[in-house]
Amino acid sequence: MHRIEVIIKEEFNDARGKSIERDVKEDLGIDVRGVRVVDVYSTNAGFSGEELQRIAQGPLTDKIVQECLVDDAFSADGIILEIGYKPGVTDNVGATAREAVEDLLGRKLSKEEKFFTSKKLLISGALERKNIEKIANYLSNSLIERWRVGEALDLPVARLTGGNVNEISLDVPDEELTRISNERLLALNLQEMKAIKAYFSRPEVADERKKIRLANPTDAELESIAQTWSEHCKHKIFNAKIDYEGKTIDSLLKTRIFAATNEIRKKLGEKDFCVSVFTDNAGVIKFDEDNYIVFKVETHNSPSAAEPYGGSITGIVGVNRDPMGTGLGAKLIANTNVLCFGPPETPEENVPKGVLHPKRIFKGVRKGIEHGGNKSGIPTINGTVVFDDCYTARPLVYCGTLGIMPKEINGKPSEEKRINPGDYRIPGDYGDYIVMVGGRIGKDGIHGATQSSISHTDNVSSQHVQIGAPIVQKKMQDMLLVARDLGLYTAITDNGAGGLSSSVGEIAQLSNGFSMNLMHAPLKYEGLDPWEILVSEAQERMTVAVPKDKIDAFMKLSERHGVESTVLGRFNDSGKFHVAYGERTVTYIDMDFLHDGVPQMELEAEWTRPIFKEPELPAADDYTGTLMKILADLNICSKEWVVRQYDHEVQGNTIIKPLTGGCNDGPSDAAVIKPVPMSKKGLAVSNGINPRYMQIDAYRGTACSIDEAIRQIISVGGSLDKIALLDNFCWPSPIQDEKKNPDGKFKLAQLVRAAEACHNYSLSFMTPFISGKDSMSSDKTVEGKKYSIIPTILISAIGIMDDYRKAITMDVKRPDDLVYVVGKTKKELGGSVYFKINNAVGNSVPKVDAMKAKAIYDALPRAVEKELVASCHDCSDGGLAVALAESAFAGGHGMSIDLSRVPTNTARDDYILFSESQSRFVVTINPKNKEEFEKLMQGTDFACIGEVTYLDDFVIRGLNGNNVIESDICKLKEAWQSTLKW
Amino acid sequence: MVKALVLTGYGINCDYETKLAFELAGAEAKRVHINDIIAGEEKISDYNIIAFPGGFSYGDDLGSGRVLANKIKNARVNGEGLEKHIRKFIDDGNLIIGICNGFQALVKLGLLPAIGNKYFEQQASLIFNDSGKFEDRWVDLKVYENCIWTKEIEYISLPVRHGEGKFVASEDIIKKLFDKNLVACQYAGLLNEPTMEYPNNPNGSYEAIAAICDETGRIFGLMPHPEAFLFRENHPQWAFDKDSRNREGEKRTEEGDGLQIFRNAVDCFK
Incomplete structure (x- = not known):
């Protein structure tokens, strides 16, 4: 050495x-x-x-x-x-x-x-x-x-023995089946284990297996089934039969989410802009005549809790592979991320044993997102950080990626994958090659898919932890784009959850079977068992189908780019999931059983409205201190420390960056990019999330997140015509268990209500869901105590803009401009930051009035189109006062505001200032445009409530004519910036 | 037609927009994988300009730009060192630009500043920012018209996006850089004066050096990204600018200031 x-x-x-x-x-x-x-x-x-x-x-x-x-x-x-x-x-x-x-x-x-x-x-x-x-x-x-x-470390050489195949008899009593599932971390319930047992004891299955000298199921077979049937891959809860309020819901996914999208597409007719929804690795919509946009958001929660840097970097490079593996593969153009942590100042003694401190998780995750995005050359354009005690034990890391792909590649539709299966009955006539591209396989990430489908206990397997290698992936993406355009492959998918077992298993549905040999698989080090090679989630790998006449060119290109590619086997139409290790067959399962054999879950949901204590807050004469406190709140304060370390403009297409205004430090609403360099078409990207509303009512909370995501797109100048949504549910386990999860039915009812809100509001706004994801076990048990998150939904939105040059930012532009509030302010303070700083939750959670919102979302873009709007800011967490303050200090001018002019049904200054009613904006306009602007906004709730001032004074007069807020923008900005100035 | 070779591979990631920059400036540009050059399938002698774009070659492992420089230094093309080909390319009067990671690679390869005609001898370096952080922020640059690339520019605003951009060298080299007029851009404050103040000087570069050129004025390297400002709307204040122009009834400009740098290079062959 x-x-x-x-x-x-x-x-x-x-x-x-x-x-x-x-x-x-x-x-x-x-x-x-x-x-x-x-x-x-x-x-x-x-x-x-x-x-x-x-x-x-x-x-x-x-x-x-x-x-x-x-x-x-x-x-x-x-x-x-x-x-x-x-x-x-x-x-x-x-x-x-x-x-x-x-x-x-x-x-x-x-x-x-x-x-x-x-x-x-x-x-x-x-x-x-x-x-x-x-x-x-x-x-x-x-x-x-x-x-x-004091002394040097020795070499970290892995010494392992591998190559073992075990057969496991399922001809055992039920308790034993459960034990097998638990011990191997299969995350399969008894019903599922019994279905597997039944399959292997079918006479025709046993006969066939006997011919190839297989009896009991092998570890590789059980592992492959467990991966394919994992909650992560199969969305079993979302597809369950749910008994709710006397009715049976047969799959929330189909009857709520898909149903709404299908109906919208039908209604849109020729204007339907969806291309591929809910089928591929990511959703695909039309962007312009020649291009599609591909979008996916995923979570990487448990890995990030265990190893924040490695977890989040693999989260981001992992979701990158979704658009990369959609259709024939998209070029990656932007990342987003939404992170949920415990408060960084959480006292050490409040952190459960074995859990990393929230500040450490925050710093590590942030760094992972930085390296994952920056090193891949993908701009991180939008995101946010949410803090709540409930995320201390179970942080959430949502990572999203956008891609672009031409509508046609070599004259074929880019959204379609094809595999030539050959005819396996004719000797020598084999189908396309199965080629694995990119990184090597190690023990890293084994059981990611199943692990994320079970609640955390004290002993997290270290095999679960992965470290990303963005450059390996960057080289792979560069090479694959060249291969795609040369037509060197006809199908592609990513190796994510479940590793090869899922990627090859899923894509082989196109040919109905495959045969591969794991002996060929490139390993990071010797000593892996075949089942480990099969389900390892080692990063930076894609699986492609390469036609016979293209294999040489593919392999040569790969070598030229310094990318490792390996032929693992051939696709065929045998109907079998056939994996060998050298001479030995290690899996031989029917494709249809693997993909359709999982029994449907039957669950019960029961909703009772939770009642939180309603705070009694006496009215005050002055709210300056309150506003300062809200601006400094973790959920409102500037995230510049986070955002500044992300490259948000590589590729040269970012038009509205996450930080904006006179000093480039104001908080933008949505981001805007121009994905086709020489085209005027723009793409707005936003995220809506609010767990505080969700704990009161998941229906209203979900509606608020949808409204927030859409509202932000409208705010930067987008229109309601072409907005597509993604859902992303992170839930505590909603499966009732009298001992371990006594309120499972309630949590399931919250899920039902959230899904119903998705259905109803996407229909009202005519904004289809195009893809989604769920993570249904956001609980952690430490020393017998269970920690669960508040059910959290992230809604991500993309909106197509005809001309990005019409986009607007949130900072006020000139003194004497008129300040408007658009949308009605109601007494809706349940879950508000105002209540939070008063240590309360309350019950009056904001309700989205879709019809009124739609009127605003139709009118405001017309004013933007006519360039009547100087600035527009989405009014959300913290309410009107926060939106006004942010617009003012981002633009570097003061404001003079009169609360008596605000359209409202409440008569208290603090309610008007801090209510979080949805579908509202703060807009400033050149006084010259007053008449025209007001004419266009007719039919909506809006009012001119003051003006932008030359000096720094920020003054709000209350309902009785006295000033209720008297400050200056420098002080407000300092309060907003000081919290996370690390 | 002026031909520009834009290097790709191993984590370079600003290749598309750098190619676009040369195209908008009137050149014919091609993204070329470094291994295609080494394999002899692409000849640098077929080009007038080579661009080393920004990115994270080899993930900045072992230090930014170092491993790419090492690869080029040791590469052989048809049995002959790639260095030789590059040297000939320079001697033939052609141009080279390195942006961000490309600049780091040129410095570590010894193509910049190459004082005393000593190409391929490293004379300076770029190290971790004093802040210890990667940052994306727009900076103001005082520009000197001492090289082909910076003609007719006195001042420019561009984004920096790096964690290792602090330009350092021995006192002697720094002195020579100024004596020989090889400092092409300096980070500047409000009055267009070179500054050591953070964040205007985002990394703590000695003498606020943001860009340098070699003695021929044909090889140019800079930490900020001119290819990230090809369009007006790249600038963070474009919305304010648009609003002002609308009020005053002025026509909007479409072009970003960064384009002039590429145009200068392409125009010198005309």
Whole structure:
């Protein structure tokens, strides 16, 4: 073994060391004086002394600013702490070092010759052992990393024995079936286990199996079925038969979500802009004459809770593969993300044992999103962060990706995949090749799909944790786009949940069967069992179907791009899911059983309206302090610290960026991009989420999220004509269990109500759902105590704009402009931030009046189209006062507002200021446009409530004529910015 | 027709918009994978301009731009070092630009600043921002007309999007950069004066250096992204600008300021 250590020279700033020093001080309260970072590269390869010097002085060291040591160590007065990966964990930098060394030496290293990286910290001064451990545990994650003080880490070489196949008899009593499912983390219930047992005991199945010397089901078979039947893949709860209020709902997905979309498409007739909905990896809509837009949002919650950085980076690069694997594959053009965490200031003692602190999760997840997006060259254009105690034990990480693909590729519709199955009965006539492209397979991510379908217990398997390698994926996407346009493959899908078992299993439905051999699969290290290879969720892999006459060209292109591609087998029409490992058959299952054999669940739902305590808040004379407090609230405050570290404009198409206004720091509503560089067509992207409403009423809460997502698109100048929606449900388990989940029926009723709101409001607004996702086990049990999230729905929306140059931003533009409020303010404070800062929830959750909202969403875009609107801001969390303040300080001007002019049915200043009634906007216009604007807005609730002022004063007069808010925009902005200024 | 080669592969990610920039400037541009050059299928001698676009080549592992530079340094094309081909390309009077990660690669490859004609000898570096963070923000640049690429520009506003953009070099090299007039852009404050103040100087670059050129004025590298400002609407204040022009009845401009840099390059072959 050799070690090369690299350090930045004393005369240059060690910014990484300084960051660690700052974080340790701020987050742990430990005063460290000076941290220097040493990059350590270790290798098991046998290089000559001369070669080692060349390697060290060459790619590993920047001689201008760094110095290095070969087989020697930098030391310091103080503490030396080294942190490195555990065996088997993806080491991206190590892999790059290896590649650089190959380039340098001009020869390939053998498979066994590897590079590993670790970080050595030279920490000045004396520290107590206790504090060193604290620092080490803060800077590393024991699931994937190890650390040592004072001495070097040894090589993290994985030593495994593999290749084992086990058969498991299901001819056992029911309890035993349940035990098998639990022990293997299959997440299959008894009914499902019995269906599998019944399948394998069918005489014709047993006969066929006997011929290939298989008796009992193998571990690979059970694992494949479990993956395919997982809640994650099959949406069993959403497809269940649900008994609700005396009626039976046969699949919420079909009768609520799909039904609404189908009806809208029918009503739209020729104007229908949906292309492919709910069938492929992502939803597809028409963008212009020549192009489609592809959109998908996913969650990556449990991995992010266990390893925040690795979890979120794989969340984002994972969802990237959905548009990449939709139709014949889309080019990725934008990312969005919505993150839900516990409050960062949560006291340590309130964090359940074994759960990472919310601040640490927040920082790690943010960094993962940064690297996932930035390194892939995809702009992160929109998103938000939601804080609530309920997310401390179960954070949510929603990641979304947009892609674009031409309507036709080589004269064929791009949304269609095709596979030539050949005729397997004719010897030698095999179908298209099954080719796996991209990363290698390791133990990482095993059981992701099933794990995400069961509630968390104390022992999360470390195999579940994945680390992303965005560059491996970026190379793969570059190569696949070239291959797509050359017509080198005819079908593509991603390897996500369930790994090869799901990707090949699903796509082989097009041919009705396949045969592959796992012996060919490229592994990160030796020693995996066949079932592990089959279900591993190791990242950055796609599966494609390559025609016989294209295979050589495909493989050559792949090699040219530095991308690994491997032929694993052939598609056929045998009707079988056939996997071998060398000579041995490890799965032989009927495709139709695998895909259609899962029994439908039967569940009960029962709704009782929860009653929260209604706060008694006396009316006050002045609300300046209240507004300051609301602006500083975690859910309202500036997220610039988060957003600034995302690249939001790579590709050069971002028109409305997440931060806007005179100083580029105001909060934009939706983002706008122009996906086709030389076209004037734009695309607005937004997200609506509000768990505080959901806890009161999931129906109204869901309606609010839909309204919020649509409202933001209207706010930047979009129109209601072409808006498509995505749903994303994160729910605590809604399956009743008298002991473990006594209120399961209620949670299911919340789900029913949320789905009904999706149905009703998407129909009212004529905005179809095109794709969606659900995560139905957002609970965590620690030491016998169960923690569950509030049912949370994220609605993501995309809207097509005819001319992005007509888009508008939320910042006020000029003094003397008139300030309007559009939409009616009602006494709707249930779940509001105003109630929250008064430690209450309340009950009067906002209700979306779809007809009135629609009138506004029809009228306002007409005013925008005529360029009558100078600024427009969506009025949401925190209410009117917050929207006014944000518009004012983002534009750098004051405001003078009169509450008595606000259209409302309430007579209290605080209610008008802070009610969160939906479908409202704050609009400013040039006074010259007053008449025309008001004419266009006829028939809606709107009023001119004041004007933009030259000076910084921000003044709101109350109903009795006295000022109820008196401040200036600098102070308001500071309150808004100070909370998350890290 | 002026031909521009836009390098792709291994995590380069601003290749599409860089290609578009050259096209809008009147060149014929092609995205070319680095391995196609090494395999001899694409010859750099067929082009007038090579662009090293922004991105994250090799994920910035081992330091930004280093591994790409290492690859180019050690690559052989038809049995001959790629370095030689590049050297000839330069000597023939052609142009090279490196943007962000491309700039980092050019500096680490030693194509910039190459003081004393010492191509392929690294003389400076770009290291982690003083803030310790990757940031996306628009900055103002004071521009000097000392190279082909910066002609007729005194001032420009462009986005930076990097975590390792702090330009550093020895005192001697820094002095020579100024003596030989090789500093092409500096991060500037409100009065277009070079500044060391964060965030106007977003990374703590020595002498606020944002861009440099070689002594021929034909090789140019910068941290900010001119290809990200090809359209008026790329600028974060375009909506304010549009509103003002509407009020004053002025015509709107469509073009972004970044385009001039590419036009300068293409025009010099005309």
